[in-house]
Amino acid sequence: MLDGIRVIEHATYMAAPGAGSILSDWGADVIKIEPPGGDPIRNFFSTIGTDIQDNPVFDFDNRGKKSVILDTRTEEGNAILRKLAGDADVFLTNVRPGGLTRAGLDYASLAKANRKLVYCTLTGYGLEGPDADKPGFDVASFWSRAGVANLTIPKGQEPFALRTAFGDHTTSMAAAAGICAALVKAQRTGEGQLVEASLLRAALFAMGSDFAIQLFFNRIGSTKSRHETIQPLMNFFQSSDGAWICIVSRQGSVDWAPICRACGRDDLIEDERFTSAKGRRANARELVDLLDAGFARYTKVELAERLDAESIAWAPVQTLAEVAADPQVAAAGAITEVPSASGDGSTFKSPASPIRFPGADDGPSGPSPRMGEHTRDVLDRLGYSASDMDALFEKGVVA
Template sequence: MLLDGIRVIELATYVAAPAAGALLADYGAEVIKVEAAGGDPMRQFFASVGRGDDGQNLVFETDNRGKKSIVVDIASEQGAADMLDLIRSADVFLTNARPASLDRAGLDWETLRKIRPDLIYASFTGYGEKGPEADKPGFDIAAYWARTGLCSLATVKGAEPTQLRTGIGDHTASLALLSGVLGALFHRERTGKGQKVQSSLVRTGVYAGASEHAVQLQLGKIGSTKSRHEAVNPMNNFFRSADDRWIVIVPRQGSGDWPKLLAAAGRPELAADARFDGVRNRRTNAAALVDELDAAFGAMPYDALAEALNRENIIWGPVQSVGQAVRDPQLRAAGCYVPLEDDGSAGSSVIVAGPLDFECIPERPLKRAPRLGEHGDILRASVAGKG
């Protein structure tokens, strides 16, 4: 497969860095998860939200499938030696430990590059490695969502801030870290040289909102997020069907979709309404136009509305719950969910896939996440031959 023969040592907890490790394992790398005696806190995800242990934790599985686990106390003399043996055997060191703690443990880049000059050192932090908050712990809702302006962008003006659900920023950020590791491996293939790769929640959050940040940098301001009836383009909006299903409509640039949208709504006479003649008038009279479209679409069952929009070649999509998404046949066909290897465990046999497919990697069930310390003896016996 793509990364056959690549060994990754992962010293990371929670979501973003482990998620990058899981994707590397999907692509064929041997990913060794180094855990403290208590294990990654995400092993206790369901217990921490008040649910008992039912023998399965798909949240942990999602970001740790296909890995091996070893327990190492890096603060002890023997644990520190074991850790260095692992790193000598590695191609990639993947970590989200804070820089100061890595320095204290002798696991900083300057130290490890002397031990393994061709090592890829992938460091993930909340707030970057420079500045007064470089060693501050970061979770995605604080660093990625709130700090970078994304929460503000997602909140209608005057409303209370909008929550971020579990791991959304982390999984976005994991792709940045993954791309850095893959790029560094390609660089090493060409030059033989290792290097340090850095990413952070704030860096990824600002990039996720890059278009809005670009407007702010150019104009010194951006518009607030509007309610449906205040939309800059009232056609670019959410509408509800007669059977209480929401959709979103995304008109193309220009006015070409205006008559098509009216035809889909069964209201072609609105094209002659002076209130809606031209982009500027439609914006000025946005509330009235939204009311007209609400009445038209709100009289149509979802299936009829979908048929009408498709007939007019309008770009649109259903607003689905996660429960609807996991049953969506198109999402299944697109590879969003993949089977887990049957190891006799109880529970779901399907897991969320990564966002990339490679032709050289065959479709196959993914291996389950390891039990805490499951591969310790095997790995300790093997690292000397690998180093």
């Protein structure tokens, strides 16, 4: 889909490299600029004493890319990066805005030499405002600052962290979409575009329904327990063999009788306490207890059959081990095979990009790169002679 698009990724950690990974899967040529010592996420497992050739966390965000080790703090390193940006289609970075401006690597500076450049900056809080230059991480900028953590906590409980890079990769998807939109404009008009992605703004869109209610009514309901929810039919119930299921009931009362039949409680259908939405909300605690007892009489397999027979929207609450073996996950193309960085021709399973293009090649184009694996190739393409390259290596500008 993106064959012929060249991306310069001046970024570390997960959110911006995640966007670069999506673009790489879709066919873009992504050159990853790493600082001396490499992207810190290369050490995700080695820091805990795990010695493996492949690093599934790093590989997920960096498969199919080229790696150049470049000290952009030096004059020569800065010049190399500017040359790379000079004929690129996309420049993707998560370096803080102040540092980019001081180095002459901000959008205004690079766009002077490349008017078609799509320049994507991915930060914690955006490019304007008092916190524009603050460091951003997903548990802080996406989860905590945006209100997601607070809204997610059941009333009376303490905050907890989100899972690894959840906010980062939500923002990766947003950044990739923004880049593709700007590429359409650049190819149509010849003019580039600044694309501003932030963990904060992506979080507020991801939580947009609740945020819209807050903005309109100036208040929002807290997260309730199963027995306190205002819509007790839209809930979680446990089978006799300990499996949890999620039920999504439609608006109004259309699913009231089908849910009663599915859990073997036909006797509740005409119970005046529960025949209206208002009644079910007023008697939620008692109703949930009654439905719990009904669902608990059946195994997970039996409940699946009964819920499907009543055309109820439901899903199992699965562990990731169960997800990995779920045939629908495989059918949706959500798992892909990534070539191993060992170079022995083996592959391993990894999450696929979020979008599939049927009939097109939309998977990993190669393994994640070794540190500086492509430095000489990239410098050669820029016109550096062998002696010039040797000098840059000797001075530590590149590696």
